Amino acid sequence: MSNLNIVEVEGLTVILGGCVVLDDITLNIRAGSFTGLIGPNGAGKSTLLKVLLGLIQPVRGTARVFGHAPGGSHGLIGYVPQSANTQDSGFPVSVQDVVMMGRLGPDRIGGLYNQADRDATWEAMEGVGLASMAKQRFGSLSGGERQRALIARAMCGGPRLLLLDEPTTGVDVVAQDDFYNMLTRLKESHKITIALVSHDVGVITSMVDDLICLNQKVFLHGPPGEALKDGMIGKAYGSQTEIVMHGHDVPHRHLPVHGEGDENG
Amino acid sequence: MAMMCPTGICPSMERGTRMVDMLSHGFMQRALVAGLIVGTLCAVVSVFVVLKKLSFIGAGISHSAFGGMALGALFGVNLTFSAMAFCVGVALLIGWLSRRGGVSEDVGIGVVFSSSMAMGVVALGFSGDYTVDLFSYLFGSILAVSSSDVALAGGTLAVALVVVVALFKELLAYCFDEEWAMVRGINTRLIQDILMVLLAVTVVVSIKLLGIILVSALLVIPGAVGRVLSENYRGQMALSLAVAQVSTVAGLYISYRFDVASGASVALVAAFCFFAAVAWPRRRA
Ligand SMILES: Nc1ncnc2c1ncn2[C@@H]1O[C@H](COP(=O)(O)OP(=O)(O)OP(=O)(O)O)[C@@H](O)[C@H]1O
Ligand SMILES: [Mg+2]
Numbered sequence: 001m002s003n004l005n006i007v008e009v010e011g012l013t014v015i016l017g018g019c020v021v022l023d024d025i026t027l028n029i030r031a032g033s034f035t036g037l038i039g040p041n042g043a044g045k046s047t048l049l050k051v052l053l054g055l056i057q058p059v060r061g062t063a064r065v066f067g068h069a070p071g072g073s074h075g076l077i078g079y080v081p082q083s084a085n086t087q088d089s090g091f092p093v094s095v096q097d098v099v100m101m102g103r104l105g106p107d108r109i110g111g112l113y114n115q116a117d118r119d120a121t122w123e124a125m126e127g128v129g130l131a132s133m134a135k136q137r138f139g140s141l142s143g144g145e146r147q148r149a150l151i152a153r154a155m156c157g158g159p160r161l162l163l164l165d166e167p168t169t170g171v172d173v174v175a176q177d178d179f180y181n182m183l184t185r186l187k188e189s190h191k192i193t194i195a196l197v198s199h200d201v202g203v204i205t206s207m208v209d210d211l212i213c214l215n216q217k218v219f220l221h222g223p224p225g226e227a228l229k230d231g232m233i234g235k236a237y238g239s240q241t242e243i244v245m246h247g248h249d250v251p252h253r254h255l256p257v258h259g260e261g262d263e264n265g
Numbered sequence: 266m267a268m269m270c271p272t273g274i275c276p277s278m279e280r281g282t283r284m285v286d287m288l289s290h291g292f293m294q295r296a297l298v299a300g301l302i303v304g305t306l307c308a309v310v311s312v313f314v315v316l317k318k319l320s321f322i323g324a325g326i327s328h329s330a331f332g333g334m335a336l337g338a339l340f341g342v343n344l345t346f347s348a349m350a351f352c353v354g355v356a357l358l359i360g361w362l363s364r365r366g367g368v369s370e371d372v373g374i375g376v377v378f379s380s381s382m383a384m385g386v387v388a389l390g391f392s393g394d395y396t397v398d399l400f401s402y403l404f405g406s407i408l409a410v411s412s413s414d415v416a417l418a419g420g421t422l423a424v425a426l427v428v429v430v431a432l433f434k435e436l437l438a439y440c441f442d443e444e445w446a447m448v449r450g451i452n453t454r455l456i457q458d459i460l461m462v463l464l465a466v467t468v469v470v471s472i473k474l475l476g477i478i479l480v481s482a483l484l485v486i487p488g489a490v491g492r493v494l495s496e497n498y499r500g501q502m503a504l505s506l507a508v509a510q511v512s513t514v515a516g517l518y519i520s521y522r523f524d525v526a527s528g529a530s531v532a533l534v535a536a537f538c539f540f541a542a543v544a545w546p547r548r549r550a
């Protein structure tokens with residue numbers, strides 16, 4: 001493994017249900033970087049994260065995470081899945097129980113949770129402002145609160161790499177700010193590497209070190225400033241898009257330009 | 266084959282109505298001990314059955330025990346042994362079908378379950394062995410429980426408790442969020458297989474008392490009552506144990522007193538608990 005890259009993906013092709021979802025993807029995620037992943041719906045962003053987690057097997061190409069094949073470094077990865085609503089909302093577990101599941105691991109089989117687990121769980125819940133709801137049933141939380149609980153679950157294992165799939169969907173603006181501040185803090189203090197999928201191009205480009213724009217293929221991979229200049233985002237999104245800029249080269253949002261859009265990209 | 270009197274206690278036989286009288290019979294002592302063991306086992310397993318929505322799988326496995334027993338009768342193998350082997354096989358097959366995809370899980374279970382019952386009927390036909398007391402195997406009997414059955418149930422309970430305690434946090438995570446368990450490096454395939462085998466052995470050691478058809482009542486209802494009345498799995502587990510014990514003890518008493526198949530009386534008491542729990546006024550919407 002290169003010292004510089006925590007994730008190395010080469011020639012990765014994924015086929016799901018007979019459809020090519022990722023086509024010959026090559027990309028890296030640098031150690032200590034904050035990488036943003038953008039792309040339209042169905043672009044394969046979640047699929048890419050799942051490959052890195054070892055949940056989906058590619059048909060071609062390789063992915064290496066911390067120098068290992070995916071699935072070989074669970075303890076080092078924190079993951080926030082795309083939707084917090086997939087779990088059965090009546091499931092009889094408290095917020096604390098769910099967050100504590102972040103401490104599971106193959107080396108932890110056969111024992112109960114210990115004090116260190118409880119401390120880490122508590123710290124993670126405080127980090128997302130859910131400590132006061134620790135005993136509440138997970139399913140009784142609002143969508144945004146659940147999302148925060150899942151962020152805490154990802155954090156309490158002490159990850160070196162955070163894979164976040166639209167983690168702030170349904171999270172209110174204040175909590176979003178808190179969340180992004182928390183990420184920046186973590187990145188500085190713990191030297192964590194972060195990969196974040198988001199549709200919020202504005203926020204993401206103002207925060208990240210690297211931007212990857214994905215739509216079946218990699219359309220763009222580099223520092224966000226350069227990336228935005230050459231209209232690659234538009235190509236990835238399959239239509240002419242206009243990036244509304246404001247302030248110092250901060251794109252606010254991208255809008256399709258009506259009348260001259262090439263729908264098929 | 267079929268008997269007029271499912272418990273085998275002749276109606277004319279002198280029977281006391283008090284628990285003490287009931288316990289003066291050796292068969293009732295065995296049935297009661299077996300009931301407490303089987304109740305505990307079913308209560309623990311039913312929590313996971315309810316959490317992971319496996320009730321149809323439970324019914325599928327228990328019905329397939331019929332096939333296993335009939336094959337045992339055909340080949341002259343011990344029926345409990347053949348049912349055990351068959352049910353564990355069926356349980357793992359169902360687990361494999363559900364992982365493989367392609368066909369939806371309930372369809373897979375439906376096929377496995379009906380075909381193994383059919384196989385049982387065919388095997389019984391070939392064996393021509395009508396000494397098998399079909400009625401008590403289907404609906405349970407307090408007279409059917411031998412001391413080796415009690416020993417087998419006790420051993421099974423001990424092993425099951427060790428497994429469940431050791432793997433509790435993994436089992437819970439698997440039921441709650443399978444993908445997350447995989448992300449954390451838990452072998453969810455193995456966890457699923459363990460749960461399936463647990464379900465299968467629970468079914469088999471419960472059959473003598475509860476019957477092939479009615480064992481599924483105790484595989485679902487105790488955990489369901491716990492889930493209805495509790496916000497947390499700990500409370501669910503405690504309530505599940507309570508409901509299973511009350512159902513078996515009361516059910517066995519009713520079986521003894523009124524001469525009905527024990528599986529039926531236990532299932533009815535459990536069902537009563539379930540409806541009472543659902544009707545119970547709650548804060549939760
Ligand atoms: N299990 C599956 N079987 C078949 N196709 C699948 C499967 N999972 C995903 N896909 C397809 O793969 C494509 C990429 O899906 P993915 O979830 O990675 O997109 P995404 O970029 O995360 O989109 P979104 O922004 O909507 O979250 C989609 O077209 C989807 O239909
Ligand atoms: Mg996605």
